[in-house]
Amino acid sequence: MTSFYQTPEPAGFTGIKSWLITFDHKRIALLYLFSILFWFLLAVTLGGLIRLELMFPGKTVLSAQMYNSVFTLHGVIMIFLFIIPALPAIFGNFFLPIHIGADDVYFPRLNLLSWYLYMAGGIVAIVSLFSDGFPDTGWTFYVPFSISTHTNVSTAVFAAFILGFSSMLTGLNFITTIHKMRAKTMGWLQLPLFTWSLYATAWVQLLATPVITITLVLVVVERLFNVGLFDPARGGDPILYQHLFWIYSHPAVYIMILPGMGVISEIIPVSARKSIFGYKAIVASSLAIAIAGSLVWAHHMYTSGMSDTAVFVFSLLTFVVAIPSAIKVFSWVATLYKGAIEMTPPLLFSLCFIYLFSVGGLTGLVLGAAGANIHVHDTHFVVAHFHFTMFGGTGFAFFAALHYWWPKMFGKMYDFKKAYIAAILVTAGFMLHYVPMFVLGLQGMPRRYYDYLPQYAAGNFFAGFGALCMIAGIGLMVVNLLASLARERTAAADDPWGGVTLEWTIPSPPPLHNFDKDPEVMDYPYDFTKVTAVGSGAGTIKPETGK
Amino acid sequence: MASESHIIEYKTLGLTLAALLVLTGVTVGAASIDLGWVNVWIALMIASVKAGFVLLVFMHMRWEGRTLQWSFLATVLFLAIMIGFIFWDVAFR
Numbered sequence: 001m002t003s004f005y006q007t008p009e010p011a012g013f014t015g016i017k018s019w020l021i022t023f024d025h026k027r028i029a030l031l032y033l034f035s036i037l038f039w040f041l042l043a044v045t046l047g048g049l050i051r052l053e054l055m056f057p058g059k060t061v062l063s064a065q066m067y068n069s070v071f072t073l074h075g076v077i078m079i080f081l082f083i084i085p086a087l088p089a090i091f092g093n094f095f096l097p098i099h100i101g102a103d104d105v106y107f108p109r110l111n112l113l114s115w116y117l118y119m120a121g122g123i124v125a126i127v128s129l130f131s132d133g134f135p136d137t138g139w140t141f142y143v144p145f146s147i148s149t150h151t152n153v154s155t156a157v158f159a160a161f162i163l164g165f166s167s168m169l170t171g172l173n174f175i176t177t178i179h180k181m182r183a184k185t186m187g188w189l190q191l192p193l194f195t196w197s198l199y200a201t202a203w204v205q206l207l208a209t210p211v212i213t214i215t216l217v218l219v220v221v222e223r224l225f226n227v228g229l230f231d232p233a234r235g236g237d238p239i240l241y242q243h244l245f246w247i248y249s250h251p252a253v254y255i256m257i258l259p260g261m262g263v264i265s266e267i268i269p270v271s272a273r274k275s276i277f278g279y280k281a282i283v284a285s286s287l288a289i290a291i292a293g294s295l296v297w298a299h300h301m302y303t304s305g306m307s308d309t310a311v312f313v314f315s316l317l318t319f320v321v322a323i324p325s326a327i328k329v330f331s332w333v334a335t336l337y338k339g340a341i342e343m344t345p346p347l348l349f350s351l352c353f354i355y356l357f358s359v360g361g362l363t364g365l366v367l368g369a370a371g372a373n374i375h376v377h378d379t380h381f382v383v384a385h386f387h388f389t390m391f392g393g394t395g396f397a398f399f400a401a402l403h404y405w406w407p408k409m410f411g412k413m414y415d416f417k418k419a420y421i422a423a424i425l426v427t428a429g430f431m432l433h434y435v436p437m438f439v440l441g442l443q444g445m446p447r448r449y450y451d452y453l454p455q456y457a458a459g460n461f462f463a464g465f466g467a468l469c470m471i472a473g474i475g476l477m478v479v480n481l482l483a484s485l486a487r488e489r490t491a492a493a494d495d496p497w498g499g500v501t502l503e504w505t506i507p508s509p510p511p512l513h514n515f516d517k518d519p520e521v522m523d524y525p526y527d528f529t530k531v532t533a534v535g536s537g538a539g540t541i542k543p544e545t546g547k
Numbered sequence: 548m549a550s551e552s553h554i555i556e557y558k559t560l561g562l563t564l565a566a567l568l569v570l571t572g573v574t575v576g577a578a579s580i581d582l583g584w585v586n587v588w589i590a591l592m593i594a595s596v597k598a599g600f601v602l603l604v605f606m607h608m609r610w611e612g613r614t615l616q617w618s619f620l621a622t623v624l625f626l627a628i629m630i631g632f633i634f635w636d637v638a639f640r
Binding site: 175179203206207208211237240243247294295298305306307308309310 | 614618621629632637639640
């Protein structure tokens, strides 16, 4: 059977051109994959420059002004061009329709438009770098600085505005697809958990993103027309900006993490050859995180000058979010308990995810408690916490998803040994990179500072060394994955892991229309009773290891 | 998609347009009478009614399925919560 790579090309649109006009969800997913990888690697490089600068006291590789621009760019690119779109746009696009037994998403043209908007947003972001000076506000664009600085904030903000539309359209597409295009025999409680997580995420994308797009327009309006919306001297309120910004940007971290949790919920039961523990509880916790996570935004603002009543309410609500998050973690661990576990690269990344995300979540409670928060607010503690959840969480889930679904997407299996070495390098580097930041934060080192007092030198040196290990690991991982594409002998089996969701019932890579006959939907999506052996011909994985 | 489309009569559209124009007039008229803080609430209520007409008739929400109607209500609820929760701050500063 011919794969979607051999799709017939219209006259005049051959080769790369045929990809640029494609409506196929799988091809669009790959367009996202390579464009997002580009931005990810660029932002990793910028992050490396930041740590290199801070590795030693005084000026190392960047001037102070350039340092401000580099951390702004690192944040803007990582948030808006990598973490938010990565899992939904790549793996959601590729696997959501297959998971529900559909041929494509409900609005294929809108899907392509989303990708073009994503690219347009990225291009505008690049333009903002080379006109009127690099933006230097940090990714939060806080007023009054973002209104008064002479750097090119308006263009950077406009880029985020365009990217917001891309995100909203993807969310709209996914919600409609799940409602309207499920296989006739597939009920809501037969959906794979990755699809459930995308569903919860899509609602947050659809409901919260308009708030940030409008808020960013207000920043541009302020810069161009000086209306005074956020100026107390003219009846405005600077804290209102922070409310509006975080009304989106806190739920946005759940846009980032929820699909990651969905990925882990797929990999853990497959790797343990065991039905997922607490399917319904995980589904409910995804929805609960989406809802409760939308009500906690002001925990970013305890020191902003807002009322003590608000501090109390938002602190309380923040603790509520920990409950559904913990339900997921306990469910994953309970799934592994007494399972027939087979170690694979995606499982190793998933296990690292569970540990790193748990540390990130628990340190989130330190920040959610108002008293402790005021002590460590705007210190390196916050930077470490954020990266433990977003990089240790979403980033590692992204790596796990890459290794889990790569054989299905490309029909090629990568080298396991190199994948393990990369995973160990990234994780060890990660710990060495971010744990010192917790200590630095508790010692009082502020975030975003260009230079520091001598007592912070050791921590910053270790963090810089950890960053280098991590970047080496990421480089090895990317090279290993890309190298698999060039090797004929590593063709992947249709079901290399022994998975039971619908993507493992079709060839690797999938055919153009996904299913040549109506898919057989199981009563329960994680029933492993029929799995007796791992597929053959799957790179370095041994067929006889299927227990 | 097209099989579920709904065609609205010109008469209904015209009446809705007329209602919106009348309510615009009422908004302008109400603004010219000084009722203190009540002015704002009157203006907001008229605007809400107008938005309701646009949604129900021009945007076909009246004839849509429950999923879409609930989706819309979810967005309204979300907006209400967003605005309401800001008052935990603004009202107690």
